[in-house]
Amino acid sequence: MERAGKKLHKDYEKKIQDSPENSREEVFHKYVWEQYQTLTPEFHRESLLISLYNFLENQLNTLCEKLAVSVDSRIELKDLNGKGIERAKLYLTKMVGIDFNRFEGEWSYIQDINKVRNCIVHNGGKISSDPNNKLHEVTRKNSKLTKTETGYLSVGSDLIEDFITTLLEFFEKLEAEVERYGTIKSAGDSLE
Template identity: 35%
Template sequence: MFDIYPVNPELERVRAYSVQKKISFLRTHFEKIENIFNQELDALSRECVLEMERTQGDDDDGSYDYRASEAMREIEYVFLRMHRYSAILAIYSYLETSMMVLCKDAKESLEISICVNDLRGEGIFACKKYLELLAGVDFNKINGTWSNLVVLNKVRNCIVHADGDANKARRDDLLNIIGSNRGLSFVEKSLIMVSSDFIFDAIDDVENILVYLAETERPKRVSASF
């Protein structure tokens, strides 16, 4: 008997194939859980229809059983919201970790004297600066994708630091982003609701930028001043 070990792409170097493998896992995992909730919603919706038919001739709604409709509301506004928040955190964590690894690889291969932590800024923004100024990566070619990731960053920060409550985050730019993005909305006045399309788009954006960064050839040496 052979011992079978799972191959986790997180443990591999950041290359196009490992990125695509990890993204495939993220996308499949998210889609499977979405499908489970959608199946439950379909079943509850049928229960609601049957309950409406059962009480159609009643003079009032006193005999109406609201359990199915209440369960639907919980799924739509609580469980799906929590599930999609978790997806954002997983997607963003992979993005940030991978960019940090790419910065480390660039430091070693180009013999750069400073590391990404020596730069001002945090997370993906410090990584972008490092790869752009010290590793010669052209981010102009992926400006649109990067702009989407900036939005993802703001939503992620609100989830991490304010549990998705935009009022607690107190960021006018966040409110503007939510108001102008079809994949984002509010429930219970100030809680950010994320659509499944927003998640799928975010997964695509992370895949596109990491594959681009992994495949971009590095110059032998880049000089930059700060």
């Protein structure tokens, strides 16, 4: 994205130099339109990724809150250490007994997206130059994520579709686990 912006800027400077004084405003408007067409899809994909991730985190937190009420637990999500989806996972595994091994592939992908989201939100998409940064591994194993020459993360157009598909599969499996938990709880209630 940054590389495309620099190329457009150089093209703009050349066009301004080569154009007559009275047409420079038109050249400027064309440049702005080209910038918009080049940069907007990337911003849109980043915004979608952040929104989808926010939806996931909110749904997990809501589920934890509802399950805490259903089991009449004095321990709530906010009482546990951690943040975000990892804290929700901790609650669901320790307090409810949800088996995350049943959707390990989806959860692993979601954890990778968490790293991407954090890079976009906290670093403006700039990938740390630290070779131990886990985002380097994520970009190596996911062809829909690339690191630009200037060190920025680029979200490929198919990544959003993959993320949505993964979320749907994850929520379907999570729902089955919650239903399994409800069945186990109901069986336990009937024994009392």
